Amino acid sequence: MTSTTYTLTHDNLNALLRALVAAGKQLHAPQRVGPKVFFKPVNDAATIVFDYVQTAESPKSLLFPKAEFLVSYRQNSEGMVVTDHLQKEIPEMILFGSRPCDAAALSRFVQFFADGHADAMVTQRRRALTIISMSCIASDPACFCTSCGSSPGDTTGSDLLLTPISNGRYLVDVVTEKGQSLVAANEALFEQAPTIVKDSYLATVEAVFTPEEITKRLATSFNDPIWKNASLRCIGCGACAYVCPTCSCFTIEDEGNDRTGDRLRCWDSCAFALFTVHTTGHNPRPTQTERWRQRVMHKFSYLPETNHFLGCVGCGRCSRACPADMNLKEQIIAIAELLPAIG
Amino acid sequence: MQSLQHKAAELLGSNRASVVIGYAEGSDGRVRPHFARTNDDAKALVWDQRCKQNLAVYLTKHEIKEMGPAAIIASPAVVRTIVQMASEQQFVRSFPITLVVDNDQVTELNDGPSLEAFATSHPVLFPSHVTKEVEDLAAMSVADRFAFWQEEFSRCFKCYACRSACPLCYCTKCITESNQPQWVTVAPHALGNFEWHLNRAMHLAGRCIQCGSCTLACPAGIPIALLTIEASNIVQREFGYQPGIKADAPAALSSFRVEDKEAFIR
Amino acid sequence: MENTYKPYLMRIERAIDEAPGVKTFRLAFANDDDRARFSFKTGQFGEYSVFGEGESTFCIASSPTRDGYIECTFRQAGRVTSALARKEEGDTIGFRGPYGNIFPIEAWTGKNLLFVAGGIALPPLRSVIWNALDLRSNFKDITVLYGARSVADLVYKQELDEWGKRSDMKLVTTVDPGGETADWKGSVGFVPAVLEKMAPSPENTIAIVCGPPVMIKYTFPVLEKFNFTPDQIFTTLENRMKCGVGKCGRCTVGPVYVCKDGPVFTYRQLQSLPAEY
Structure with a gap:
């Protein structure tokens, strides 16, 4: 329903953010920590920053906390009692300043957890979350959203999308009913927009491959030497997976003793050697070569096949974060340039 | 830079090293770890202020070890790492060929005393x-x-x-x-x-x-x-x-x- | 919506020592409502948990034809199975499931069934074997070949005795060379070699194979030699799992999740997958 548009001045945007904090909403917005920018809970709207290309960490933790209680258990005189954390109310959350690629990623993330055996926790958190994204007027060389089905002004997944236009104003795309009700509740701050073409204000991100050609190439490149060569410098940490807005692998761990404690799920990564290792010591993915291949195949081949979306939105975080400069965009381009398998 | 590339090519050519662990140009102005195994690979080696991540991490990586004898281009920190690893018995047969670069002069440090002397004369310098x-x-x-x-x-x-x-x-x-x-x-x-x-x-x-x-x-x-x-x-x-x-x-x-x-x- | 991760509470009704380090638990639902709404089919698995230690994945080793309880057989190896092994009759553990696909036993009506199992991999087949025996008239010949490293390592010894005595099935047991005892009456030899001597006919037959990777590797070619097609051969995979429902990303083999697309696969399906299991 990308139909209604408004404009908003920068002052009114600040007023809106202040009003949301004052109303006791849990607002998460980009804030600077050293040289990096992170989504953090906002106590004072003045700490929100606007001059960043991309945050270091994705906003996925709002839907999928890095450590989340699944159940708690307690032994009483009657026996073991297991309680469910689902019953606890999730506070209303607002994500401000996510990029269009982030919002697109979160919509795929929600889709993944809803497909098949639906995940109640992620679904519940998305329901409690309103996403106000900010279009990109700048990009950096790690960005490749336009190759992954998103773009600097993509409204997918956002409830509201703001685009900075001239004179310190923002064009407001109202994408969902949730976005509409947020506007309605703060109507005085918004102005009806004249017809504005937002494209001219957006960053240019050149498309460097098409997902279809990559998926096709990958179908015949499982045993290509490219994986070993590409993964040699990979040091096997989980930085790429943990900053990624679509990576969703997790582990389940107990904390406590046999009488009382909790069962949690925590982020995990296919880059770790122990991720797939069997109790017998057998490891189906014994070296970083197989693990790096898994990461790329999962995003660009398996997810398109099984869930009908690409597991990457081209946000570039993994490339920026990688201590060994494993640049995903460059590696995907290299795959696109692979010759088709003979025979 | 050239003398470093020549030295790497020479080590590979004489089969003294099967791989030279160094840096090459990476993406967007960064450098990245580079494993030179051929003459052409050696031409991509670079060495400058951007080369900060400690390359000694690859000396114990399975995929690198299986390539055969390694040479490594070493900052003072990497030299200290190799000395420390040696004191912890991490090099059973011999040290990796350790190349230090000073004013485009490449020097090989191949034994304990020369590594120790370099480490001692290049104290830790923090920003x-x-x-x-x-x-x-x-x-x-x-x-x-x-x-x-x-x-x-x-x-x-x-x-x-x-x-x-x-x-x-x-x-x-x-x-x-x-x-x-x-x-x-x-x-x-x-x-x-x-x-x-x-x-x-x-x-x-x-x-x-x-x-x-x-x-x-x-x-x-x-x-x-x-x-x-x-x-x-x-x-x-x-x-x-x-x-x-x-x-x-x-x-x-x-x-x-x-x-x-x-x-x-x- | 329900929380997938909330386990059923199960009381250990019986604990049986099967072999060194291997135990079977018969588990009954602590809560009658849970018991009433629970059902499963042969081939499915679950996540068994010891509170404070974590969850561990194994199949349901009993047959769905036996109502009111489930059984599991496990080898004490990691943290959770070690904690499970310390549990006794009357203790409570957690269980969630059933998960995964099933052996298509209904489609096997009127066929011969050939079971080939090795070591601790008999439990998933035991579920199908009892399921088939409890519906005996639905099938033609039922043959079970089961091998272990040594006589002591054979699991379900009582049931093996019982199967050996039945006239409506054929049981062949074998132990690896050197694993026999003085009074051992079964075969001596590796499972694939014993299978080859049995010269199984592929005619109207389904082969269900489960065992350690090395046994599987040498058993499939024997079946192919006797002209079994890849569609006639079934197996179950055991990759490491956490969630059991296709989310945690751990058990994937190419585009396939062992937990939700498996654990039961035909040999033909395996041929199209990378060997990441």
Whole structure:
């Protein structure tokens, strides 16, 4: 329903953010920590920053906390009692300043957890979350959203999308009913927009491959030497997976003793050697070569096949974060340039 | 740069090395680890101020080891790492061929004494802000310091880039990967993060050669090197032991001398 | 919506020592409502948990034709199975499931069934074997070949005795050379070699194979030699799992999740997958 548009001045945007904090909403917005920018809970709207290309960490933790209680258990005189954390109310959350690629990623993330055996926790958190994204007027060389089905002004997944236009104003795309009700509740701050073409204000991100050609190439490149060569410098940490807005692998761990404690799920990564290792010591993915291949195949081949979306939105975080400069965009381009398998 | 590329080509050509571990141009103005195995590969080698991540981490990586004898282009920090690894018996047969570059002059360091001499004559040089941060932290009250680390660790999600980027974190099974018993809580919440970082700092106390690769690697921007730098400073102050200087020195925290002030072991 | 991760509470009704380090638990639902709404089919698995230690994945080793309880058989190896092994009759553990696909036993009506199992991999087949025996008239010949490293390592010894005595099925047991005892009456030899001597006919037959990777590797070619097609051969995979429902990402083999697309696969399906299991 990308139909209604408004404009908003920068002052009114600040007023809106202040009003949301004052109303006791849990607002998460980009804030600077050293040289990096992170989504953090906002106590004072003045700490929100606007001059960043991309945050270091994705906003996925709002839907999928890095450590989340699944159940708690307690032994009483009657026996073991297991309680469910689902019953606890999730506070209303607002994500401000996510990029269009982030919002697109979160919509795929929600889709993944809803497909098949639906995940109640992620679904519940998305329901409690309103996403106000900010279009990109700048990009950096790690960005490749336009190759992954998103773009600097993509409204997918956002409830509201703001685009900075001239004179310190923002064009407001109202994408969902949730976005509409947020506007309605703060109507005085918004102005009806004249017809504005937002494209001219957006960053240019050149498309460097098409997902279809990559998926096709990958179908015949499982045993290509490219994986070993590409993964040699990979040091096997989980930085790429943990900053990624679509990576969703997790582990389940107990904390406590046999009488009382909790069962949690925590982020995990296919880059770790122990991720797939069997109790017998057998490891189906014994070296970083197989693990790096898994990461790329999962995003660009398996997810398109099984869930009908690409597991990457081209946000570039993994490339920026990688201590060994494993640049995903460059590696995907290299795959696109692979010759088709003979025979 | 050229003399380095020539030297690498020469080592590969004479089969003294099957791989030269160095740096090449990376993406967007960065450099990246590069494994030269041919003449052409050697032409891509670069060496400048951007080459900060400690390359010695690859000396224990399976895929690199199976290539055969390695040469490594070494910063002073990498030389200290190799000396420290040697003191921990990490090189069974011989040292890697260690190449140090000074004014486009390439020198081979192939034995303990020459590595030690280089390490001794090239002391640790921190950027001034790091020295100040270490001092500032040491001057804080315990409560303030605790609050500082609590805030920093709140961003840790346990991707273990700090561990993976550290050449002295070479354990084949990390303490975090052992669950019988579960020494370190798995979850990246406040307690689990403190447990991990304190274990890491203690395990590297007196072993950290202060290269700063852990901080550089951290995607959450946590200045974790400050912990191991200070831990190594304390060990030096208390035991007179500096890691990465003597290839045959017994480790400060896992050896005993009669004159040690702690009496419990006597 | 329900929380997938909330386990049923199960009381250990019986604990049986099967072999060194291997135990079977018969588990009954602590809560009658849970018992009433629970059902499963042969081939499915679950997540068994010891509170404070964690969850571990194994199949349901009993047959769905036996109502009111489930059984599991496990080898004490890691943290959770070690904690499970310390549990006794009357203790409570957690269980969630059933998960995964099934052996298409209904489609096998009127066919011969050939079961080939090795070591601790008999439990998933035991579920199908009892399921087939309890519906005996639905099938033609039922043959079970089961091998282990040594006589002591054979699991379900009582049931093996019972199967050996039945006239409506054929049981062949074997132990690896050197694993026999003085009074051992079964075969001596590796499972694939014993299978080859049996010269199984592929005619109207389904082969269900489960065992350690090395046994599987040498058993499939024997079946192919006797002209079994890849569609006639079924197996179950055991990759490491956490969630059991296709989310945690751990058990994937190419685009396939062992937990939700498996654990039961035909040999033909395996041929199209990378060997990441």
